[in-house]
Amino acid sequence: MARIVMKFGGTSMAGIERIRHVAGLVKREAEAGNQVAVVVSAMAGETDRLIQFCREASSLYDPREYDVVVASGEQVTSGLLAITLQGMGVNARSYMGWQLPIRTTPAHSAALIDAIDADILEGVFSENGIAVIPGFQGVAADGSVSTLGRGGSDTSAVALAAAIKADRCDIYTDVDGVYTTDPRIVPGAKKLAAITYEEMLELASVGAKVLQTRSVGLAMREGVAVRVLSSFEDKPGTMVVGDDQIEDYQMERQLITGIAYDKNEARVTLTGLPDKPGSVASIFEALANANVNVDMIVQSVPRAGEPSDLTFTVPTAALAQSADVLEKLKEKVGFNEILTDTNVVKVSAVGVGMRSNAGIAAQMFKALADRGINILAITTSEIKVSVLIAEEYTELAVRVLHTTYGLDDNGETA
Template identity: 70%
Template sequence: MARIVMKFGGTSMAGIERIRSVAARVKREVEAGNQVAVVVSAMAGETDRLVGFCREASSLYDPREYDVVVAAGEQITSGLLAIALQAAGVPARSWLGWQLPIHTDDAHAKARIGSIEVDALNASMAAGEVAVIPGFQGLSDDGRVTTLGRGGSDTSAVAVAAAMKADRCDIYTDVDGVYTTDPRIVPRARKLNKVTYEEMLELASVGAKVLQTRSVGLAMKEQVRVQVLSSFTGPEAPMADTLPGTMIVGEEEIDDVERQLITGIAHDKNEAKITLTSVPDQPGAVSAIFEPLAAANINVDMIIQNIAHNHGSTDVTFTVPSADLARSLEALNQARETIGFAELVHDTRVAKVSVVGVGMRSHAGVASTMFTTLGKRGINIQAISTSEIKVSVLIHEDETELAVRMLHTAYGLDAADAAA
């Protein structure tokens, strides 16, 4: 017997027919002898509808009341799935966030889970009931409804799995796993059988939108084995424990044979490049630039400070999320006197391409392979940043697909090159 958490997204809950399919999928796991808790999202479109009501009621809505409104979406689907499971002959009951409870802080609309009480849940599951838990919601210390922010149901599922010491947390999504890169760009991209938490964090944060980033961080901290699976729920779908998806695990679970130098190639076109020209080359100049951006809560990513010009000034280039570009320019212009730059130049036609892999920790030459590969095709590198398990470059947006394809081949990731 295994204890598993199964998580289904909004597409899987969109209408009673689909909820019935989910119930059938859960039933198979129960009949295989497993203890199961299911975490559900709201019906596709429902959260948008409820958020729309709140915004229409007031652009400055109270996040505490917003949480009361939007938490209703998952409440509805959890009750409906419990009904559908019972109709399929599977004992089941819903456990709302406040009933377990799932304790969170009071950062309404973006709360973080503190702890989950599982005594009642364990008793119910031991008695043979499937527990159906609405994702996305919790309870603050002063007894109010909280929600975790968009995509928060992934985090709910991982937190429930950690609390009930589940053997596995299966996340059913629109994709059937995590790939070496975006299969729409590289048809020969391979589904990964396993990926480490660290790699998944880097792949997710640079654009592989399979799981909410926070849920991966939590899984890493709590050592929860997370599996990404296709939400295709027909009777002929393979059982989840036969590994049809991608398992996200600790590095120690990946043995040397499986380990690749590079696990995947990610890209992100939602970056914008900003350059300040002729900034005085003196102590404090750089902090004068980044302080106003930090004050505006804008995340600066890649930073390059060019070699000083002869006349004691320098150019500073960095990237910010495209969505924050206008606010960034405004903040910098307001600080123009303090910073003392000549010109403020920006470019949204850039993309960040990253190669990710825990294997590079023990191998030199990853970065130089990247630069050589791109250089051969005349792709100009505008900025570089590196971490222990990632090398990223900033290039012209138009060259994104070309760069991803070249790198996918160069690191031996194409399907025909790799072991199954």
């Protein structure tokens, strides 16, 4: 017998037919003798509909009331899944965030989970019952409804798994696992049997949006074993676990686990930056104060006393704001121009294996250079090498790197 949290996303809950299918999956786990708690998202499209209502009601909507409105989507699907399970003869009941309770910080519309009371759930398990819990929502200390921000349902599921010391947190979604890269670009991309938290974080932040980044970070801190799998196809999925458990799933690790890409970065170049102490620092300080997340940074090496160029990337969504911030600094810092380019893509190779293996970056640069792909910027971390290139080379670069790192084999990795 295992204790399992099962989480179903919006497409899995979109309509009664799909909810009935989900109920079948839940029933199967319960009949296998497992203790099951289920976390559900709102029906696909419903949260957007509710957010749109709030925006129309007032452009400066109160996040406290916004939470009251948008939390209703998960309330509906929780009740409907409980009803459906009962109709199949399964002893199920829903518990809202304020009923358990799921205690959060008071940061409405972007709350963090403080604690989840497991008492009610332990009672449900002891009576062989199944609890259905709305994701995304909780209750603040003042008794008001709170929500965790978009995609928060994954985080709800992982936090719940930690609270009840679940053996596993199964995240059912509309893809059947984590692949070595985007199968739309590389048809031979393989599904990974397992991946570490850190690799998943790097892959998620660079574009493989299977699991919400925040939930992966929480799973890593709490040591929750997460499985990503499809609610539409009966396939094994991908385990997301710690470095110490990864060997339970893979006899031998590849050096590189996957190739990711992210088109949501924009390049900014400041030309003619004077060679003065503190001028670069003042630029990044101003951007940080505006909550702009700067990623890749390249500075041309100036001859002493001569101006240089500074290039960096920001999220495309923050480009206009960044330009505003920089425009105000122009005179004070004394650079010439602000050049921007949104036709760029960040391509990354991610893998825990590269820690113990030099030459991964060099391999990447050579493979891209051989295809005449110009590298605009580079960043590296312990388990990731990323390059910024022109967007038109996205598919070519991903395919080349997928092959370069030996990920093109047939079948799934063992």
